[in-house]
Amino acid sequence: NAGVTQTPKFRVLKTGQSMTLLCAQDMNHEYMYWYRQDPGMGLRLIHYSVGEGTTAKGEVPDGYNVSRLKKQNFLLGLESAAPSQTSVYFCASSYSRRGGSYNEQFFGPGTRLTVL
Amino acid sequence: AQSVSQHNHHVILSEAASLELGCNYSYGGTVNLFWYVQYPGQHLQLLLKYFSGDPLVKGIKGFEAEFIKSKFSFNLRKPSVQWSDTAEYFCASTNFGNEKLTFGTGTRLTIIP
Structure with missing residues (x-):
């Protein structure tokens, strides 16, 4: 049981380049999330998904797109990278709500992205 | 919109000292609260969570x-810290029925041996 995995671990891009970050989970979770972590700002939600084929915007969605074609995978795309997108990106997943209670989010190891 | 405040940005303690990290949340309804820890170079891990019942x-x-509802607070404590507790600590909240977590900005804890 690998939990939540992310690829790649590190990446350096030039301004204007595109890339896709892959998140995979093997816990059969319904919900998946993409966050970015910046010094002094905590984690901010970029996009999230409440099930296969559905996505929604989070707090800082501009410049990113996502897709959830398979339940276990959640892709984060940068179409035209900018230096402001230099950050550490974390993926997380959680069960759907059961009986009204909220289930914890399980996090991946992160992707460190630098945009020059 | 919900918000979570962590007023201590960086805390430095000696081993065996007692720890209390502050966390205040803004939402006035039913709230779920969490503390996550991120050790250097690692991903976030859940330390504890509050849904209901014993505060x-x-x-x-x-x-x-x-959990002190009247103060909108959920402070983290440990009676005696160890060097291995050096990490960044994040408080987070979500209100009932909401799938999204709102994180605080984090508190960096440094323990001096």
Whole structure:
């Protein structure tokens, strides 16, 4: 049981380049999330998904797109990278709500992205 | 919109000292609260969580937190810290029925041997 995995671990891009970050989970979770972590700002939600084929915007969605074609995978795309997108990106997943209670989010190891 | 405040940005303690990290949330309804820890170079891990019931919640590694509704607070405590507790600590909240977590900005804890 690998939990939540992310690829790649590190990446350096030039301004204007595109890339896709892959998140995979093997816990059969319904919900998946993409966050970015910046010094002094905590984690901010970029996009999230409440099930296969559905996505929604989070707090800082501009410049990113996502897709959830398979339940276990959640892709984060940068179409035209900018230096402001230099950050550490974390993926997380959680069960759907059961009986009204909220289930914890399980996090991946992160992707460190630098945009020059 | 919900918000979570962590007023201590960087805390430095000696080993065996007692720890209390502050966390305040803004939402006035039914709220779920969490503390996550991020050790250097690692991903976030759940320390403890509060949904309902006993307001004193015990987590892993000797940590505990107390939910005080009247103060909108969920402070993290540990009676005696160890060097291995050096990490960044994040408080987070979500209101009932909401799938999204709102994180605080984090508190960096440095333990001096």
